[in-house]
Amino acid sequence: MSPSADVHSTPPLGIIEGFFGRTWSWAARTDMVHFLARQGYDFYLYAPKADPHLRRHWQTPWPEDEWRALCALRDTCREQGIRFGVGLSPLELYREPWPQSREALTRKLQALNRLEPDLMGLLFDDMRGDLPELAERQVSLAHVAAEASTAEHLILCPTYYSFDPVLEKVFGARPAGYWEHLGQNLDPSIDLFWTGQEVCSRTYPDDHLTQVSQYLQRRPFLWDNYPVNDSASLSPYLRLDAYPASHARLSGQVAGHAVNPMNQAYLSQIPLHSLPEAYRAGGDYRPEAAFMSATRACTPPELARHLIADRALLQERGLNALTDAERRGLEDRYQPFAEAGQPHARELLDWLNGGYAFDPACLTD
Numbered sequence: 450m451s452p453s454a455d456v457h458s459t460p461p462l463g464i465i466e467g468f469f470g471r472t473w474s475w476a477a478r479t480d481m482v483h484f485l486a487r488q489g490y491d492f493y494l495y496a497p498k499a500d501p502h503l504r505r506h507w508q509t510p511w512p513e514d515e516w517r518a519l520c521a522l523r524d525t526c527r528e529q530g531i532r533f534g535v536g537l538s539p540l541e542l543y544r545e546p547w548p549q550s551r552e553a554l555t556r557k558l559q560a561l562n563r564l565e566p567d568l569m570g571l572l573f574d575d576m577r578g579d580l581p582e583l584a585e586r587q588v589s590l591a592h593v594a595a596e597a598s599t600a601e602h603l604i605l606c607p608t609y610y611s612f613d614p615v616l617e618k619v620f621g622a623r624p625a626g627y628w629e630h631l632g633q634n635l636d637p638s639i640d641l642f643w644t645g646q647e648v649c650s651r652t653y654p655d656d657h658l659t660q661v662s663q664y665l666q667r668r669p670f671l672w673d674n675y676p677v678n679d680s681a682s683l684s685p686y687l688r689l690d691a692y693p694a695s696h697a698r699l700s701g702q703v704a705g706h707a708v709n710p711m712n713q714a715y716l717s718q719i720p721l722h723s724l725p726e727a728y729r730a731g732g733d734y735r736p737e738a739a740f741m742s743a744t745r746a747c748t749p750p751e752l753a754r755h756l757i758a759d760r761a762l763l764q765e766r767g768l769n770a771l772t773d774a775e776r777r778g779l780e781d782r783y784q785p786f787a788e789a790g791q792p793h794a795r796e797l798l799d800w801l802n803g804g805y806a807f808d809p810a811c812l813t814d
Contacts, residue, residue, distance in 0.1 A: 459728040460699070460700065460704060460705045460706055461492060461705040461706070462490050462491055462706050462724060462728065463494060463531075463532070463705070463706075463708070464481070464485065464494065464707065464709070464710055464721070465494040465496055465536060465570070465672060465708070466478070466497050466710070467496040467498065467709045468498060468679040468710070468711075468712060469499065469680075470807065470808060471712050471805055472497045472712075473712075473714040475518045475522065477715065477792070480714070481493070481717075481718070482522070482526050482531055484718050484721070485531050485721075486529035488722060490531065490721075490725065491531070492531060492533070492567070492707075493522075493531050493532070493534070494535070494570055494707060495519070495534065496535065496536025496538065498575070503535070503537055503538055504539075505540055507537060507538065507539045507557060508539075508556070510560065519564060520564065523565065532567035533566055533567055534569060534600065535561055535564060535566050535568075535569060535570065536569075536570030536571075536606075537558075537561070537569070537594075538572040538574070539554060539571075540576060542554060543573065543583060543587050543590060544580065547586075551589075551590070554593050558598045559597060562597075566598075566599075566600045567600060568601070568603075569594065569598045569600035569603050570603075570604050571591055571594045571603060571605050571606070573605070573608045574606045574607075574608065574642075575620070576608055577608075577620050577621050578608035578609060578616075578620050578623060578624070578627075579620070579621025579622050579623075579624070581624050584624065584626070584631050587607065587608070587631070588631060588634045591603065591636070592635075595636060595638070602638075602640070603638075603640070604639070604641070604642055605635065605641055605642065606641075606642040606672065607628070607631060607641060608620060608623075609627055609628070610643055610644050610648075610672065611644045611646065611647060611650070612646050612657075613644075613646065613648045615648060616648070628661075628664040628665060629664060631665060632665040632667065633666060640667065640670040640705065641665050641667065641669060641670060642672040642707070643665070643670065643672065644671070644672045644673070644674055645673075649675065650673075651675060651693060652693060652696075653695065653699060653702075654695075655702065658703065659702075662702075667704065668703050669703055669704065670703065670704045670705045670706075671705065672707050672709060673707065673709065674709050675688065675720070676689070676708075676710060676717060676720045676721075677710060678711045679711075681807045681809070684712075684807040685767040685768035686763070686765075686767045686768070687716055687763040687800060688711060688720060688764055689716065689719045689763060689764050690720060690736070690740055690760075691720060691722075691723035691740040691743060692720065692727050692736065692739075693736055694727075694734055694735070694736055696724065696728070697727040697731050697734040698731075699728070700728060708724060714796070715795075715796055716797065718747045719740070719744050719793075720740075720743070722743035722746060722747055723739040723740065726739055727739070740757075740760075744757055748791070748793050752786050752791060755782050755783065756793075759779065759782070762775060762779065768800065768801065776801065779797070779801055780798065780801060783798055783801075784798065
């Protein structure tokens with residue numbers, strides 16, 4: 450994942466489990482690693498916002514059972530040839546005095562070194578950023594992290610990771626020259642996450658990526674918020690479509706591509722199936738055909754047939770707009786698959802019955 454990699458090659462592809470709300474089970478994570486290996490992905494970055502030991506209570510160690518599960522996930526990644534990483538979100542650490550902030554971050558990273566991660570994310574997203582010296586403090590902390598961590602590669606997520614004005618509305622005014630300072634002063638071996646023109650971008654125009662690369666003085670490392678559905682506006686939808694054709698033109702413009710999946714791990718495999726294909730196929734990539742083939746590859750034939758037929762209900766109409774008859778029809782169709790142990794159907798029924806409803810408390814816990 451070096452910024453000096455061949456600009457004409459496919460960048461490293463992976464997932465960042467970086468959403469708010471209901472998390473995946475450890476079994477689902479293990480199955481996801483096997484899926485990623487089959488599809489030609491490169492890395493798995495463990496960074497759920499709901500894990501308090503990475504965010505709100507980041508200085509507190511994991512209980513022994515969770516630590517063992519993390520170690521087992523790392524081992525599965527190694528067995529499957531997937532690079533394993535951890536995304537640490539030390540909540541507003543940059544507001545703490547120096548050197549206490551440096552010492553606290555060093556202690557945490559030394560503890561994380563026991564996991565022997567290949568990648569380390571230092572994530573300052575979704576935190577207040579209205580601090581004049583924000584960029585200076587985050588650069589200093591990133592350099593501390595690079596020195597303290599044994600991971601081969603560090604990726605920093607800035608507090609303002611998009612041009613989307615919603616970030617300033619929610620997290621305060623962006624300091625003047627924030628991106629330029631990051632680009633000029635951050636060690637060039639450290640990558641920077643970027644979500645695009647919007648927090649949840651569907652496309653990444655060439656001129657936009659060129660502009661961002663100039664600001665950051667390196668190609669951005671995409672944090673792709675498709676198909677994530679952890680927000681109040683997105684949680685009523687299951688986002689199953691393949692990636693758009695524009696993704697087939699991203700080679701050479703990004704340092705890497707990390708996908709933030711849905712709260713539904715198994716249903717996320719349907720859109721995730723198409724991303725490596727988009728990069729491989731280039732101009733021959735066809736999103737509709739990719740959706741069809743992905744659904745059939747990820748689920749049994751009869752279940753795939755139903756998911757294809759119901760795509761508009763699940764992805765466009767959404768949970769809140771379903772009629773009682775449509776809801777009953779979906780339950781009748783997918784219940785037999787769920788009873789047979791099919792995890793995609795189980796997730797769909799759980800979503801249908803409110804099991805993934807957005808909880809505003811997840812943003813502050």
